[in-house]
Amino acid sequence: MSKEVVIVGAGVVGCLIAQVLKKHNIPFKILEKSIEVRKDPRRTVALTSDSIKFLNSLQKDLDLNAWATPVHKMHLYQKSDLNLVLESKEDKKVTSICLLDDLHEKISSGLESDILWSQDIKDIELGSKIQVKTQENNFDADLLFATDGMSSNVRKIMHFDTEEWFYGQKAYVAVVKANHENIAKQYFSKFGTLALLPLNQDLQHYSIILCTNSTSDAKAQLESLNQEFNLSLDLKGIELGSGFELKHIRAKKMFKERIVLCGDAANSFHPMAGQGLNLGIGDVMYIDSYINKLMEADPDTLKNYNSTRNQKNIQMTWIIQSLYGIFGNAEGLGEKIIKGGMKFLDRIPTIKEKIIEFANKN
Ligand SMILES: Cc1cc2nc3c(=O)[nH]c(=O)nc-3n(C[C@H](O)[C@H](O)[C@H](O)COP(=O)(O)OP(=O)(O)OC[C@H]3O[C@@H](n4cnc5c(N)ncnc54)[C@H](O)[C@@H]3O)c2cc1C
DSSP: OOOOEEEEOOSHHHHHHHHHHHHTTOOEEEEOSSSSOOOOTTOEEEEOHHHHHHHHHHSTTTOHHHHSEEEOEEEEEETTEEEEEEEOOTTOOSEEEEEHHHHHHHHTTTOTTTEEOSOOOOEEEESSSEEEEOSSOEEEESEEEEOOOTTOHHHHHTTOOEEEEEEEEEEEEEEEEOOOTTEEEEEEOSSEEEEEEEEOTTTTEEEEEEEEETTSOHHHHHHHHHHHTTOOOOOTTOOOTTOEEEEEEEESSSEETTEEEOGGGTEEOOGGGSOHHHHHHHHHHHHHHTHHHHHTTOHHHHHHHHHHHHHHHHHHHHHHHHHHHHHTTOOHHHHHHHHHHHHHHHTOHHHHHHHHHHHTOO
């Protein structure tokens, strides 16, 4: 009898694992808490070239290069001073931007009958099979992928050990019309960080991500930065919503028995470096390469998944903590150090190339 897999959570990472299982003809079910796909037309993601290559190879008709907005230049500002320019060479990109909803819709295509909606995981029992319990149903599985996001219930039920902290910041997102010329801009201000990411080449929109103190008036801050830095953004009628509370959570071990954590359920952090989903896609790339061994719950493969992916998560946590410490909301001496450091880096093209190369690996 063929082995069965349960995926908990139908976000991008859960749907990607489903596509991998489809490719390998492995039966699965996706259990999703919501009653339908959750939409947020303001949320965007920056994708690495590793992610694009993998996604395009997994779904031949996805063709991300045709619709994700390529970014060939990134400008980094301290207040209104342009201090560092990261520029890709030839046909390479610094990053590519797309709406999360568009990506999700394309990745979940063909999975309509595999997703069971309104299935909130309440309990899990381990025996010869993994028994997954929702309010009304029980599901048996030989292997469970937990892709239920930052507040993962699977992680809590199974008592995975985690490290976690709040940044005391929220991320506010919006999309505004503006001439972007495919240049991404990152501003480090006294309020926090402001990213402007080019979206949609024809219509020319900027995706705005403002990360600032949780208790601040984000809209007033955005308006003030718009004026101070001469951004010329048309903010009339803009809605920033209630924002995303920024929290770091990393599972110290990414599997227990035959339960495997992936994506935000395993690791989530500050969006400053735009890497959260890319690391989740990195988890799926590993799963794709070792799926047969994972289906056997091979202990060495599970250990290797944990060490390979967790090493990457620890490395990214360390980088983001350093960036957050330096750039989070710098003023005074910190501001002068940042400015000096960026200007110094700007004069060394080989280091800039290495930064772009590193930022594009999952
Ligand atoms: C403002 C912002 C900007 C970002 N920018 C970038 C970027 O530029 N690049 C990048 O790579 N990443 C970025 N990220 C991070 C990225 O969005 C996330 O890492 C990614 O979307 C996580 O996907 P996921 O599938 O792991 O989790 P989620 O998208 O959270 O999906 C989890 C799914 O599980 C379901 N679920 C939850 N609990 C249960 C339960 N008990 N039972 C069943 N189902 C359940 C949920 O309903 C949901 O559908 C950003 C994040 C933020 C907040």
